[in-house]
Amino acid sequence: MRVHIQNDPAEPVFTVTPELWAEASARAGEKNHQVSFGLTPEEFREALAEAEVVIAAPSTLAKLLPAPAPRLQLIFCTAAGVDALAPFTNLPPGAVLVNNRGVHGAKAGEYALMALLMLANRMPALATAQRNHRWEKHHGSLLAGRRLTVVGLGDMGAHAAELAARFGMEVTGIRARPVPHFACVHVLGPEALDTCLPRTEFLLLACPLTAATRGLLNRERIFLLPRGAGVVNIGRGQLIDEAALREALLVGHLSGAVLDVFTEEPLPPQHPFWETPNLILTPHVSADDPARYIPVSLDIFFANLQAWREGRPLPNQVDVVRGY
C-alpha cells in the first residue's frame, strides 16, 4: 500500500525511522508497501494526494488537517489519547482512525506503582523539604494493604491495577463499561465514583479525556477524598480542576500528588504548580519508554493493517463518538 509517515521534528526520540519501519515490516512479514517520510506541512500535503495509510502523532495531525486525502483509508496515531483530534470533524471522510493502545501499559504501570510508593513514603512532602534545604522527618507508611481507586481500566489503568494488586493493595476500578477485572476487588461504573471517594486512600486517574471525563475530579470530589489521601494523574490534565487540587494541597487536605499531565503543556515557567507544596510533577513522560515505543507501535499498526485487509474488526479502532 501507499503509506505516508509524518514525523514531528520536535520529537526526535519518537521518530519512525526507515530502519525501525524496515525492522517492523520484517517482523510482520509485510513487504510490498511504498512508504514516504515527511517532516514539513508541504511534504504532508503532497503525500496525502496519494497515501492510503498515514502514520503520525495526533498533535501532528491536528495541526495539518483538514487536507485533501482522496485515497486515504487508514489513519494510525502513534499515541493512545486522541483528544487532540476531537471532535474528529477534520478527519478525511471514510478513513478509519486507529490508535496505538497497548504501547503504554507496561511503562505506565511501573510509573503508577512508583507514584503510589512515593505517596505512601511521603516523597511529595520530602521533595518540598529538599527544595527548601530542610531536614524534616515526614514518616511514611506501608503501601501493601491500602485502598486504591483506579479511574480507567484501559491499557494503562489495568497495568497499574495489576501491579498494585500484586503489591497487596485493595484495588477498586471505575470504568465506563464496568466488567470484572482480576486485579480489582470491585469494578464500578462512573456513577459510583462519589460513594467510592470517601474511602479511597490513593486515587489514580488513567482514563482518556472525553466529553464525559473532562473535569471529572472537580473541587467537590477532591474534598470527598479523606484527609491525607494522595492523587496520581497519568491520563490528561483536563480531568482535574487544577486550581482546586492546588488548594487541597495547600490546606493539607491531600497529603500529596504526583502529576504527569497538565491542562497546559509544557507547563509555563511561572505556573504555580512548580512550587506547590507536596506536589511532584513530571513532564508527560509516565507512559513512554523510548526503547520500545516506536517498535511496539509499529507492531500494533501491522496487526491492525492485517485485520483491516482481512475484513476483521480492528483491535485498535477509535470510536469517535466515545472519543477513545
Add this chain to the structure above:
Amino acid sequence: MRVHIQNDPAEPVFTVTPELWAEASARAGEKNHQVSFGLTPEEFREALAEAEVVIAAPSTLAKLLPAPAPRLQLIFCTAAGVDALAPFTNLPPGAVLVNNRGVHGAKAGEYALMALLMLANRMPALATAQRNHRWEKHHGSLLAGRRLTVVGLGDMGAHAAELAARFGMEVTGIRARPVPHFACVHVLGPEALDTCLPRTEFLLLACPLTAATRGLLNRERIFLLPRGAGVVNIGRGQLIDEAALREALLVGHLSGAVLDVFTEEPLPPQHPFWETPNLILTPHVSADDPARYIPVSLDIFFANLQAWREGRPLPNQVDVVRGY
C-alpha cells in the same frame, strides 16, 4: 524483672509509652515486670542503679554511657544499626546487647523498590528540573529485567531483594557470609564487589556500618559502575565517599542517586547535597513506619527476653566484634 525504658524527648514518634508497653506485655503474656520510664540523664542514672534490663535508642545510650549499672543484664536497642555505640567499650560489662532487627524490613523494602523505580523513571533528573521550573523530558525505562546489586542481605536488604526479584529484576547479593538467597541469582562475598560493579545497573547499599564497610563505596568503585547507573543508600552515610558521589552525579557518570542516610545528620542547610543535580535525598526515614515501629520492636524484645530466660541463643544479639 526491673526494666528501665529511656525515651528520647526529640523523637516523640518513637516513644515507648506505658500504653504500648502494656499492650506488648499482654501480647507476650509477660506480666511481672517492674518498669520505669525516663527522659532525662538523671532519671537514667538513677534507674540504672537497679535496672536489670534497659530499653533505649543507640544514640540515647551513646550519650548516657558509661554509667554504673551493677545489675544490668540486657540492653535492648530500639534500632538495628548500633554503630553509634561502637567500639562498645562503654557498655556495662556483662550486659548482653540486643537490637530490633526485623522491624525495618517491610518498610525499607518498599522504600528501596520506590527508589529503584524512581531511578528507572529518571525522577532524580525530573526533580532537578522541577526545582528549576523546567519542562525537560527525561524519558525513563522499565525496571523489570534490569540488574540490581544489593550490598547487605540483612532484614532490609533481603526485603528489598525480594521485592525487586518479584518485580522481575535480576538481583545479585553481596554479603559477609555469602549463602544462597531465594531472591538472588547469585550471593557473593565482599571480595567480589569490584568485579560485580561494572555490570551493575542499580546499586543498593543496605549493610551495617562497621570497620569493614566504612568507605565501602569509594571513588574508585563509584567509577567502576557503568555510565548511567543509579545508586540507593539506606544503610549509613559513611558507607559512601560523599564528595566522590557528588562528583559522579555532576559529571553525569551516575544518572541519579536516592540517599536516605548521610555522614552528617541532620544534613546542614548549606550542604551541597541539597542542590546536587540528580540527587534525591530523604531525612533518614526509609525504614521507619511509626504505626508499627514500637509495637514490633517490643514484640522482638519479648521474644529475646524469653530466649534469654530459657538459656537459648538470643535471635537479636549483637556481635560486638563484627559490630552488628
